[in-house]
Amino acid sequence: MMLTVTLNAALDLTYRVPALTPHTTHRVTEVIERPGGKGVNVARVLAALGHEVTVTGFAGGGTGRVLRERLADEPRVTVAFAPVAGATRRTVAVADAATGDTTQLNEPGPTVTPAEWAAFLDTYEALVHRPGTTAVALCGSLPPGVPVGAYALLVRAARAAHVPVLLDTSGEPLRRAVAARPDIIKPNAEELAELTGFHEPVRATRDARRRGAHAVVASLGADGLFALTPDGGWQARPPAPVRGNPTGAGDSAVAGLLSGLAEGLPWPDRLARAVALSAATVAAPAAGEFDRTTYEDLLTRVAVTGRRAAA
Template identity: 55%
Template sequence: MNPGAAVRGGILTVTLNAALDVTYHVPALTPGAAHRVSRVDERAGGKGVNVARLLHTLGAPVVATGLAGGAGGARIRSLLAEEGVPEAFVPIEAESRRTLVVAEPDSATGFWEPGPAVTRQEWHAFRTRFTDLVRGAAAVVLSGSLPVGVPVDAYHALITAARRDSVWTVLDSSGEALRHGLSAGPDLVKPNVDELADLLGCPPPRPATALQAVRTLDAPAVVASFGPDGLLAVTGEGAWRAYVPEPVAGNPTGAGDACVAALTSGLVRQRPWPERLAEAVALSAAAVRAPVAGSVDLSDYRRLRRDVIVKEI
């Protein structure tokens, strides 16, 4: 694709540690036992790829970029093409990783490979492509872990570059990559409860007790996800909790990516915060009900949207 053309005015997603997602469906997972797999699903994956797919499903203009290498990287790109999701991945020599999920009817167990080693030249090539792609975009989503060879302050550098072009930035990562990225002042940060605890240096909090701690994070808006307990949002316009009254059973892999997709869509459309949060909770819950990460049934999403409770705190 012509760098930047398809993303102009839309959303760019960045997945530096893209993956080929494989999901095995079994009636029940028993450690130490042999299992007969009823179905195998294979999809392009990685957090930013899931966000791009969900935004595409919602009808938002989006381009997925990142690093992809070897036969796995080629398969990731071909799968995105089959789904009609525009991509501008930068090729690398090493093989992109695979992720394996063993999905039971009401739960899932994941196995994540560490990812490829990226050379200094490949990282420089990505930085150059990113500069072209982000110019003219409305927002950029930076998601997931960093592969070996990518600097730990990669998200800080990319957020800084995006801000020079007045592009909104959304960060969803963990550990030192999240900490360094946060120091660049992204417009929105979306940690889960464990990532939040790591940032704050405390045990995993509950939504009811996390408000003051979240206020200490240096970002214009923080939306923390607490799994079945919903979302806690602290923004310059107020603070809210959003949740569905009854827990949703299924495969939680990709629910956080659905949350990011909905929040980014609401950011670009400048929707009121309560509306953004309701859509994020509903899309996340619909993703839990979906059989594989990065997908939703839109009729499920619309039904769940009516049940979401949003309370100002």
């Protein structure tokens, strides 16, 4: 059983309109409502790969109730959100059918009180100590009210429970949590440059490891993944850039890395899986979903170069 944490979960709403024009009324031709937030997306991909997964974080209000119910209906997903008094945020994506462009509106989410944060920590502690928890992913930004050192605390708790932990966040929460020695971080190029001050992946990943991360997997958009790990350094690339919707590609990369970690796959195989999954997510029209045939085809064609560290 894997665990994903989404402190800033959301109910994602997509409206499709024929053509988006300011100051006019639009006829909505399609509405999609589904649970969202980064760790929730990771969980959905893990479940699609056949893994059992528990989702935690915060859920509250009417939107939180919908979030829990919808997730509970998904096969292989167990829901374990902690309560928050405010309502779970909504995000609204307005998809313009004429251009293919999307306009995104994101609510900030409810403010978490100190008592709610403390109650979440109890829930999380119980989940990481539960027998059978094989890996945990901490994903996304922090909602208002949650302390900036939150992820550092959650990394330490997972490590104390001997559960490997993958972190995908940015800014100051990432900086603090890296010092708590997570097993894997998955920054994109911009997040890694902000953390380290280096833009060049070799120097930047080396610096991030020096700051405390055991393995650093930088995601480089269409250039795939660049990984520096205790076992060696590799780059995994898709056979060609994929055109499509990159929303949620990073979350699919995290799901690939987490499942590979839980299954004990060697690093090159984990990276190949993560690249194939994330590229297949770009290829799928709906954000955060992947096309299985494309995934299986890409898996045979991802190029992994690099080398194992000297023993």
